[in-house]
Amino acid sequence: MSVLERYEPLIDDVEAFSAACERPLPAAVRVNTIKTTIERAQAALAEADIPAEQTDWNPGLFILPDTSAGGNWPYVHGWLHGQEEVSAIPARVVDPQPGEAVWDCCAAPGSKTTQLAALMDDTGRLVATDNNMGRVSALRSNAERLGVTNLAITIEDSRNHSLKPFGGEEYDRTLVDVPCSCEGTIRKNPDVLEEWSYEHVEGTAGVQKGILKRAVQATREGGTVVYSTCTFAPEENEAVLDHVHDAESCQMVDFDLELDSRPGVTEWQDERFDESVTKAKRIYPHLNDTGGFFCAKLEVTG
């Protein structure tokens, strides 16, 4: 059985799903509103004769059917950042407000981090954590290119994240965009399935649970935690939510998303999950002609 076949019981139109997974994904760019406006970025792309299609659901996101994201004038000014459509979902679900304290606990290379900073108007405090020195260099470079100044970067295992350097203050909102099995990126990285193994899914799921637990603990009561992955595996999605729902003071909440999606699943193989995981959203490549994604919004209750 191929990796993707294991998810067929979850999918309503297997043929469309398989066909979409085969199609390469065009480049997409997000407008960096720290440095410019959507209108001016659009004008700069037009000036450079770069065809750009504004997405229906996110006016700051453009598909570039004919070209790559870099190597043009608006890019070198830091007005644009290469970021595929589904990657731009979770920061909008976090919905950070200017002046808030926000934690991005698996931050590098920083596409979502810099999007959070822009949504905060580069004010308040954004803490970005990653455990990999090389990837943190990429994060720092992206953040500087995009003009982010409200960002503090830590290298540590997010499961042991310390609030001490930040005066012990809990976060208003936290993004938990965890490392995962990444089948959802198959349209960008066709090789991703070659590295797939069930042992890796199991090991990764354990790490994901630990990170999400720490995120809930580090976020204030009434605050928001958003959990996202680019895998279809329920072991790394609903099972993680179910586990943390039982272990920590938090609940799943509804959220709006202007993209077609399917609810989280309550059954997978021999497992049963809490009914509230249906508030999570599964995005399959054939639904909106994007990559695959999973996103859930939690409210901290204690």
Place this chain on the structure above:
Amino acid sequence: MSDTSTRFDRLPATDAERTVEQRATRAEVLDWFDDRFGIEPSVFEEHTFWERGAGKIWAFYGDMDSPVDIEGLGMTVLRTRQEHWKPTLEAVQRFGDHATRNTIALSREQATAFMAGDDQTLAWDGDWGYLIVTHELAGEQEPLGVGLYTYDELQSVVPKGRRREL
């Protein structure tokens, strides 16, 4: 202290509070941006300035207890502890739209050479030294990077990692 240090020290407000001899003060940094480029101190009202290693200054929105051991705090904006302080390309792109002097507007062709890292012969009536390079994008002059003007020549000091053939 080397550049690989992760210790950040907030700049002292003024000379009177200085404990590390060569460390720039906040007042000096604000004066420098104002004197050199006409960028008013109010632009940095919400930012604190930090030194990591010897001379590299970072601007961070908000504040922290100093010193702090961390991997990054805002963005690098300025190189001090040398005769001529040098702003970073990123600082110029982020704050350079507030500049009122020592900015040089390049044509598209000149901007292309500049971003490729090429030096070019250009006329300039103003001060020698580091200039904010701008060019027109989407109908307005936009800051692009830092050039060093001496002897009828504008040197591109775009860092290697930021150079592009456009």
